[in-house]
Amino acid sequence: MDFRGRDVVSINDFTLEEINYILDVAEGMVPAAKGEEVLDLIPGKILAMMFYEPSTRTMLSFETAMKRIGGKVIGFSDVRATSTAKGETLADTIKMVEAYADVIVLRHDREGAARMAAEFSDIPVLNAGDGAGQHPTQTLLDLYTMRSELGYLRKKSIALVGDLKYGRTVHSLTYALAKFGANLHFIAPEALQLPPEVVSHLEKRNTNFEVHEDLSDVMGEVDVLYVTRIQKERFPDIEEYNKVAGAFRIDTDSLAGAKKSMIIMHPLPRVDEIATDVDGTQHARYFQQAFNGVPVRMALLSLVLGADLGVLK
């Protein structure tokens, strides 16, 4: 499979076979991601990080990933220090940056920014989140985590909990899980349920899915509980927020009745949707999940830069 020069804008641009191939390559990256091996797959290559919005995990794990495979990193994470503050368009910035680097990682506050950037750029553009749109590398690391924990995803029962309307990780992940043939449960207050275009996509694909407003409806049957943050600013008044946030909070009591093998994931940062006493249970996987961003992004960067992967075990 040849990924050289390819953009990573939306998970929908990839077939199931391609996704599985990326995850296979990521598995081979784990020793180097942990620092147990040293790789020099892409000597001299430069990654330009263009972060128009704040990020901790995505930015640091991309930077670590590039360095772990032998590349170098340039970039910005504060728009105020760039020409954007003087009114430069994203299109112009992209045309300039492509002359300085071999691959671009872009996070932007507007939906569709990565698709447009990819059209203007001759070097690969990796979407690290575009507004409320797609976040395909997060999706890939989520899939990697599920696949490595469960073995396969077909017919597995996966519940997505929290803000399903605005949460960008949820939309990308839903599309991908539909491709893998998982059984999906969507648990959210009515005001934060999935947008209609995502629902119509699932219906077209004949995906097996159910919508719930109460977490306890599915606790006993799910293999994965994927929890997302409910943002305060989505609610007109604080009391309504407190009510909803409380109802979707996971603590050790709410896990009574869950399968022993059930895993809890979260794209992080969490605020209080998962109590810290859950961290020590056999279910918690969110910190492992955050680490998995490194091997997955190492795999993507190696693939789009055309690295020779023959040295991987």
Added chain:
Amino acid sequence: MRKELKISAIRNGTVIDHITSGMALKVLHILGLDEDPPTSTVSVIMHVPSRVHSFKDIVKIEDRELKKQELNRIALLSPHATINIIRDGEVAEKHHVRPPREVVDLASCENPNCITNSREPVSTRFKVIRKEPMVLKCVYCGREQDVCVERL
């Protein structure tokens, strides 16, 4: 005897027939004929009984032949419309509008946070995902949306 004003056949120009009933004024709007009056006569006939669809609207524009780009715009509002180009009182050309597979640079995206609604040098692009009623999907932000005359 009472004097009646009848809409007669035109000698040169364009007749847009089989417009979805109620859409004639919107067709005038997207052709810019409501804001920028033409130098010749434009006739609008609404709610005419039709054999194919129970009612239809008709627009007759004298001394102006519509261009292909304009036909595409009409297809967005009225997928069954036919365009007759009239020369010397005869039908010189007849076209059926066909909903395009992709709509480029014709409509703006309803998502205010879409990159196409910023000052970037990029045209809007939509995939037509349903033809009747027409539903468009923005290639950039992915938002599915109806065709809204204000955004054409």
